[in-house]
Amino acid sequence: MPSTDQLRAKLIDKLKELFQLNQPDLDFGFYRIMHAKAEQVSSFIDNDLLSVIRDAFGQVDEDQKKLLKDAIDKEIQKAKEYGVADPENSPKVLEAKARYEAAKDTASAEAEIYDHLYRFFERYYDDGDFISRRYYTRETSGKAAPFAIPYNGEEVKLHWANADQYYIKSTEYFSNYRFNLSQGIKKMLSPDDTDILQRAIQEDTNFPANLNVIFRIVDASEGEHGNIKGSEDNKRFFIIHKSHPVELTEAGELIINFEYRSDPQKTSQENTWRDTKNTEAVETIFNTLRDMPAVEDFLRGFELIAPTEKKKERTLLEKYIYQYTARNTRDYFIHKDLGAFLKRELDFYIKNEVMRLDDIENADAPKAEDY
DSSP: OOOHHHHHHHHHHHHHHHTTTTOTTBOSHHHHHHHHTHHHHHHIIIIIIHHHHHHHHSOOOHHHHHHHHHHHHHHHHHHHHTTOSSGGGOHHHHHHHHHHHHHHHHHHHHHHHHHHHHHHHHHHEETTEEOOOOOOOOOBTTBOOOOOOOOOSOSSOOOOTTTTEEEEOGGGOOOOEEEEHHHHHHHHSOTTOOOHHHHHHHHTOSSOSOOEEEEEEEEEOOOOOTTOOOOGGGOEEEEEOSSSOEEEOTTSOEEEEEEEEEOTTOOSOHHHHHHHHHHHHHHHHHHHHHTSTTOHHHHHHHHSBOOOSSOTTOBHHHHHHHHHHHHTTOOEEEETTHHHHHHHHHHHHIIIIIOOHHHHHHSOHHHHHHO
16 A cells, blocks of 8 residues: 555656646747746645645644543543443443544545545546546446536437547647757756766766757648548658758757658558658767767767667657657647636546545544545
8 A cells, every 4th residue: 555655746746747847858838838837836736735735634643633532531531430331332432432533544534635636637637638538447336437427408418528629730730849958868867877977967067058959840741731631642751851950050059850741752551651750860860960060968968778668779869759750740639628627527526436425424423524
């Protein structure tokens, strides 16, 4: 069973993912806004929110538990003075014991709240989007599998999983993908890493604090618009610009140029060919950087290994290339009223997942108060 501290840390990690605080290297659009607000958001997560939970559900103060224990002893003494046959089980003593046990149970309530909050956001948040994800729960004799939709008594109700969400065809929207390679390296390398780059970062010598990189589209062909699905022959791919793949600006920023167009040489399925083009881009960039002066820090940073379970030798450059191409080739949804949606879903979650009507109706007074 995870401890309270472990569940608290798990929730904090999820909230930082939710607010994109785990992407310190990305420096464009929404990420730039969140970085500007990062200090306030982090303070809310680390201090304000957790203090509210501790105040409401935290472990009962030892002095308070001692008072409740003393109350049991006093009730037992009173029962003896009144000549009760079984003072240990008199109504007043049992009531005092129930209050004491409920107080002890409160110690686990804080951990439960952390767990519930984590599971709620895990259910509705996925890879940067809040969506109505399908989820499963075991149905028992006393509890049906949870399912609810907004319903106003219509004879027939049709409901889509992405109701009230705007469809965004991401291939129609392009922006420069900008990130700070130094921040990405700091995030990736462990504190005890003996790599020369890590030592340089820690000592703040021989390694710039801001190695800015920009992935830029220099040529994009016209594609399908709206909700029209593109044909297989017209599928477009991110292809590294052959004649001018990499350039270094006067400000010291590294620009990597891409084309976004269909590829007449395509010989395999879309996903396989996209991987092929990404691999070609990585090879071209590395070869170009090795022949360029004044980019040694960029090259060493990109060559660092950022492994995954499936690809143990993945370089940091590969990580960013695949992130960039996936971001612009995956359609997504934006909810038109996310606040109201999450409040409605949270209300349903509390009623059906945290506590049930039968639990409250059949519980004694102290336990009902705990609920």
